[in-house]
Amino acid sequence: MAKYLIGLMSGTSMDAVDAALVRFTDAPIPDLTLRHSLPVPISLREELLAVAQPGSNEIDRMMRLDADVARLFARAAGELLAQAGLKPSQIQAIGSHGQTIRHVPDGPEPYTVQIGNPSLIAELTGITTVADFRRRDMAAGGQGAPLAPAFHAAFFRTHAEERIVLNIGGIANITRLSADPDIPVSGFDTGPGNILLDAWSRQHLGMPLDENGAWAVSGCPLPELLAAGLDDPYFRLPPPKSTGREYFNPDWLNAKLAALPDAHPRDVQATLLELTAVSIANAIRHYAAMTQRMLICGGGVHNRALMDRLRARLAGIPVESTAVHGIDPDFLEAMGFAWLAKRTLDGVPGNLPEVTGARGLRILGGIYPA
Known part of the structure; x- marks a missing residue:
């Protein structure tokens, strides 16, 4: 029944x-x-x-x-x-x-x-x-946390290929689904997803989000700011690990920006977009190098610019919404x-x-x- x-x-x-x-x-x-x-x-x-x-x-x-x-x-x-x-x-x-x-x-x-x-x-x-x-x-x-990987495995694991399920909410997390049934499911929070992008948009545009990443695309990533962000100790921690707003927040960003007082807001947004894409791609390359397909869910799937950057950073790996596999990503x-x-x-x-x-x-x- x-x-x-x-x-x-x-x-x-x-x-x-x-x-x-x-x-x-x-x-x-x-x-x-x-x-x-x-x-x-x-x-x-x-x-x-x-x-x-x-x-x-x-x-x-x-x-x-x-x-x-x-x-x-x-x-x-x-x-x-x-x-x-x-x-x-x-x-x-x-x-x-x-x-x-x-x-x-x-x-x-x-x-x-x-x-x-x-x-x-x-x-x-x-x-x-x-x-x-x-x-x-x-x-x-x-x-x-994260708790979603068990659910991801029930829906998306297959013997046919190595998969990653990427959830991009405020925080991004990945689930590795090996084609080998003897390899356990693994996963962790990679770092910021939308949280910094949305906060910066609210602060400078008065908007809850940067629609399709259009504002980010109008700027140029700042190499010094990107390097400072990626140098954060969280990215070097081995899993299991999880994080949240307590860690990645406007205060975190302002500390990184202290050395760049004249940075243009749109260039900061472009850098935050790149930070999300690079931190996710780095996590996949380091912990799931054999990935053959990435399925994305969460609000970040609607950020066209972010999807483009992920595809560029993960060249050769198909990057697609879970909608392609019958599950509404939202x-x-x-x-x-x-x-x-x-x-x-x-x-x-x-x-x-x-x-x-x-x-x-x-x-x-x-x-x-x-």
Whole structure:
């Protein structure tokens, strides 16, 4: 009998809640039945960005936002159900990633924080909610991220060729899918995806993003700035590794720009585009040199200039959207959290220790009954 689950995801960019209605049958691959994206209100996004950095009165602000995010997630699920013509009773569960506001996997006491109160989501929707996926992996010594590689492997692994799945959200991460079934899946965060590009666009254009990378293309990369960026210690760390807004942010960029006070903003944007492309290409060449095809998902797939730079940096490797393989690149992560929720309900592990560095397989998340 088919079962429906809903996956809810809001990433590092904090621009929208993506809701995926996923139908699970006896077939090995579930079906993305319906998708819906609910924009995050500008005022809420600004508050989330503020609480993502150290500041005063953090606990009160975080707990208020915990409820605000939960209401937004519940609304996204409700709108999705209305479009599908389904009732809450027809949905087995919601898998909610929540909104990450801190991710500190390498501190003295590693931690990660995703807000969006799952108890409130369950209360408002009348649907059992599975959430808090990352902390169990971290409790077992892992990075708590990335979690998508297990899902990537279920969809895209093949004996026919060596593949990389590249997700370009605010942060970029890769999943290596070897054609050899005896070689474990591997993956890690390569560094910035859209996060620096979007921040610079907001600062200088008043726009949430650089559409198709048009502004970046109008400038020329600054070799000194690119070298300074690529010299960052994060890029030399071996996996497992993960990162986030706590590390790659406007303060990080401003520190690199200190030696270039007269840099033109469009040239900085061109450099940031190149930084994303080069750091991804370097990671693939170093850790997945035999790659024969790269499948891309996440918002970065729509940045034409970035796609062109990746193709240039990875000459000879086909670079294509996951849409070519039947999966909407904008909703793959939301779909993945529906899949992870199903695994949790079935008592099946959802992490990959080879990716996160955890001591072993773990059932992820907590279950909040309707």
